[in-house]
Amino acid sequence: MDVYNLAYPNIQEEDINAVVSVLKSLHLSLGPKIPEFEEMVANYTGTKSAAAVSSGTTALFLSLIAKNIRNSSNEIITSSFSFISSANVAIHAGAKPVFAEIDENSFNVTPETINEKINANTKAIIPVDIFGRPIDCKGFRELADDHNLFYLQDSCEALGSFQNGVHTGSQADAATFAFYPNKQMTTGEGGVIVSNDQDFIQNVKSLRNQGRAIDTSWLLHDKIGYNFRLTDIQAALGISQLSRIEQFIKAKQQIVEWYNEILGKHSDIRVPSSPSNERISWFVYTPKINFDNLKLDHRDQLVDLLRDKGIRAGRYFVPIHLQPIYRSMFGYEEGFLPITEKVATQTIALPFHSFLKKEHVEHICDNLLNLID
Template sequence: MIPLAQPDIGEEEIRLVNEVLRSGWLSMGPKVIEFEKLFAKYMGTKHAIAINSGTSGLHLCIKSLNISKGDEVITSPFSFIASSNCIMFEGGTPVFVDIDPDTLNLDAKQIEDAITENTKAILPVHVFGHPCEMDAIMDIAEEHDLAVVEDACEAIGAEYKGKKAGTFGNASVFAFYPNKQITTGEGAMIVTDDDHIAKLCKSMRNQGRSEDAEWLNHIMLGYNYRLDEMSCALGIGQLDRIDELLGKRSRVAEKYTKKLNGVDGIVTQYLSQDVKMSWFVYVVQVSQEIDRNEVMKYLREHDVSCRPYFTPIHLQPFYKETFGYKEGDFPICERVCESTIALPFYGNIDEQTIEEVCSVLKDALEIYKN
């Protein structure tokens, strides 16, 4: 079976992790601090705070903005569920707006219609590593005095009009799960230029202790969202190779696009002129007359891993039960979700495997056209 994703781990990363294991210092040590400093330098931000997952990072950002019961946060229904769950963790209400049919990001033109007196923030998601229309989003946020938290979990290295995704809002989160552009196994990073947000997030990730607090002296409600030394050592090695890793993924995406552009029955990833894509996954959309699920079944039967990316958040059972959402509420999102297929995608996938994946996909499209 051709895997859907695969981490790219080099010998230097292995050496760095082994160095930590031999040191005996496995948590909240020098590698956490080093990784944070290097990441902040890469992003060009004042602060970077290492945490154990993108979900944890988004939660801390929402909590640091004092989002609470009755507050609304505008976000996208086309995302991994954590981007809206993090709002509900604090009693807030995620308010969805439909997506742009090309970029698949939250449609900036629909945001103002969703703003109410209870709206406190906007949480845009840079889907698949394609940055959102941040100029328009930041203009709306400024006009209505709203905070912005960027879910950049899939977008490390992406740029919008020459500026890195994740550096526009009050804070942002990047994730390092094994299928991401760089990995720490589990883990993520909050970045911000806001000293207050940084101070809160650093404390809350470590059970509410402040950096200068005495042992077991907790100054606020906190969580165990710490990232360990081994993960940070791996992250240091990966970050040192980030241009190489992003370049390899970009070249794989180019090969897929070259082989699949113009193939009847599918649409490849749209790229806006003013963005630099950071390739997280390679997703195609099949035409409405083709049964996507049958195509996926055919791919798997022929040893090609694949996944639907994503399923609509508002149609998840919990969200339907809690908010009363139903089919048709966000039609563009729903149509896209019914058509997407993520193909095997990682930096070290070879030309022959790409050719095999594309050949099986083309065969499936021919068979399942109505």
């Protein structure tokens, strides 16, 4: 294992045993592990129900389809400072993504910036808990209620994050979490939708399974659906992983503290921190570096130089509106979202996984500081 990789899943013998147990049962899909995992996720996030699906992307997409937000005149407001799926799902559904500006400190969209983009065509908002930091959940709940909008929270990077003692996403109409191997826990691939609207979740469960109604026989379908199911193999891994989620979060928090202790002393580096009313379950470690007074001109130079030294740093994130396909489809240019664009040139993702030891973090920091000073 290359300890200086950006991310690794934490797979232990109990995870392997859980998967093997399902393989030996021969009940690999549509079996008992799916509802067990869903109930476990709902309980952990403080919501009434959950639907496990094949990815975080399909979780977002199915949520829009279940609410029938699929018309070309429908607009969905989200963040450009996110993984591209946060906006792609609007296009997949047949709607139009609209981008709001972020806050320079939290890197999240705010109720105020999204409110500026609301018009008669707006049908939904998808604020993103970027890097695990919760959005203003109460503020977005009030905004959605005031404008009668579907409030879908992209919490795919934030399982285990709490704000004012409440799990992020639990106040939304629906929230999504993802389990790719670089997330807080993994099912290999996979995602889940949580909601306090149980009829909505039942609709999602039908849509993920080819439109088969929950109470109909095997080959009867009452809607056009999709094959976006999670397998029992994945659910078994998820159950095992979720049982240790607090261990994972604690280990990541220790790594954040090691990084912050060293990098926080540099006047041109702003390290991640948690407000007193939040428990952040960090997805990646992303300090923000002001390159104006440093010998390197740009974050990408630093990423390349660190990689030359065997440290797999990452560019998190390229703004979605400046992705080649979005420039082509919508004509976006630099300057459309100045804060988003500035932050996107200053944030760098450093290796962040539970196998890092203090001496590894010190090695990473020493190399980074030597390169910028």
